Amino acid sequence: MIRVLICDDQAIIRDGLALLLKLEPDIEVVAQASDGEEAVTLTASHQPDLVLMDLKMPGMNGIEATRRICAHHPATKVLVLTTYDDDEWLFDAIRAGAAGYLLKDTPREEVARAVRGTVAGKSFVDPAVAGKLLGQVAGQGQRPSTLLTDRLTEREMDTLKLLARGLSNSEIAAQLHLSEGTVRNHVSAIYAKLEVADRTQAVLVAVQHGLHLAV
Numbered sequence: 001m002i003r004v005l006i007c008d009d010q011a012i013i014r015d016g017l018a019l020l021l022k023l024e025p026d027i028e029v030v031a032q033a034s035d036g037e038e039a040v041t042l043t044a045s046h047q048p049d050l051v052l053m054d055l056k057m058p059g060m061n062g063i064e065a066t067r068r069i070c071a072h073h074p075a076t077k078v079l080v081l082t083t084y085d086d087d088e089w090l091f092d093a094i095r096a097g098a099a100g101y102l103l104k105d106t107p108r109e110e111v112a113r114a115v116r117g118t119v120a121g122k123s124f125v126d127p128a129v130a131g132k133l134l135g136q137v138a139g140q141g142q143r144p145s146t147l148l149t150d151r152l153t154e155r156e157m158d159t160l161k162l163l164a165r166g167l168s169n170s171e172i173a174a175q176l177h178l179s180e181g182t183v184r185n186h187v188s189a190i191y192a193k194l195e196v197a198d199r200t201q202a203v204l205v206a207v208q209h210g211l212h213l214a215v
Contacts, residue, residue, distance in 0.1 A: 001025045001026060001027065001028045001113060002026055002027045002028065002049050002050065002119050003028050003030045003046070003047075003048045003049045003050075003051050004021060004027055004028065004029050004030065004048055004051070004115060005030060005031045005032070005033060005039065005042055005043060005046060005048040005050070005051045006018060006021075006029060006030075006031075006032045006033070006048065006052045007032075007033040007034075007035070007036065007038070007039035007051055007052065007053050007054055007056060007057075007062065008032075008034070008050075008052075008054040008057070008081075009023060009034055009054065009057040010054075011014070011034070013031045013054070013104070014033075014034070015054060017029075017081075017111075017128075018032065019030065020108045020111070020112075021111075021112065023108075024112045024115075025078060025098070026097055026116070027115060030048055031045075031046045031048070032045045034057075035057045035058060035059045035060055035065075036057055036060030036061055036062055036064055036065030037059055037060040037065070038147050039053065039062075039065045039069070040060070040065050040068045040069060040072075041053060043069050043073050043076055044072070044073065047075070048058065048076055049075075049076065049077065050076065050077045050079055050115055050119050051065075051066075051077070051078045051079070052078060052079055052081045052111075052115070052116055053066055053071060053078050053079065053080050053081065053082075053098070053137065054080075054081065055080060055082040055084055055089050055093060056084060056089075056108065058162070062082070062115075063089075063092045063093055063096050064092070064096075066078045066080070066093060066096040066097055066098050067097060069097075070096065070097030070098075071097075077099045077119060078096075078097060078098045079098065079099060079100045079101075079102065079114060079115065079118045079124070080093045080098045080100065080101045080102065081102050081103075081104060081106070081111065082101075082102075082103065082104060082106050083103065086113060087119060088102070088205070090188040091207065094204060094207045095207065097101075098122075099118045099123055100114055100118050100123050100124035100125060100204075101124075101125050101126060102114055102124060102125075102126045103126045106126060106131060121195060122196070122197060122201065122203065123196060123200075123201040123204045124157075125200050125201075125204060130154045145157065148206065150156040151193040152189075152190065152194075153154060153202055155186060156174070156186050156189055156190050159172055159176070159178075159183060159190060160190055160202060160203070160206055161174065162175055163187065163202060163203065164199075164203045164206065169183045169184055169187065170183075180215070190202055194206075200202065
């Protein structure tokens with residue numbers, strides 16, 4: 001069973017999510033929290049596999065709660081489920097350690113699929129905000145973490161930066177003066193080393209770990 005904690009300041013949202021997830025035979029809702037502080041406390045006591053986290057809440061918001069949960073309970077994944085799709089909330093949540101970002105109009109089947117996938121190590125980003133993630137990560141002037149510098153070669157990081165800008169393999173090949181086959185190999189290596197399945201997930205990991213994506 002996948003053990004889930006739901007955090008939202010609106011009781012009707014929490015109860016509705018709990019009812020929907022209880023229809024899934026492999027998902028168990030172990031606790032509900034009404035704000036970030038309670039989510040941190042309940043995560044410590046219940047050790048869920050995943051927290052479904054709202055962002056804008058009174059008291060401790062979901063960003064800070066995500067940061068604390070990811071820092072102190074690394075085995076627990078955080079999947080944001082919110083109505084907010086603006087850049088500030090999106091990037092703050094990803095930098096805090098959220099493994100995915102969904103909007104509340106996501107169909108129940110997709111939420112359940114995202115819960116399962118996130119626990120399995122995948123990353124899920126709502127299509128409505130994926131474009132922002134891909135299109136506006138440039139200019140984040142942080143130093144990449146050792147996870148990226150240890151796993152990716154310099155050429156692979158160059159390739160990742162161009163992937164984030166939306167370039168095709170042939171366009172990347174032209175930019176880097178490589179053959180298209182070599183670029184395909186670099187892209188495959190990036191996905192394998194970062195343990196992701198597609199471009200959006202690769203860029204999500206890059207943002208989480210501070211890679212400066214401007215080229």
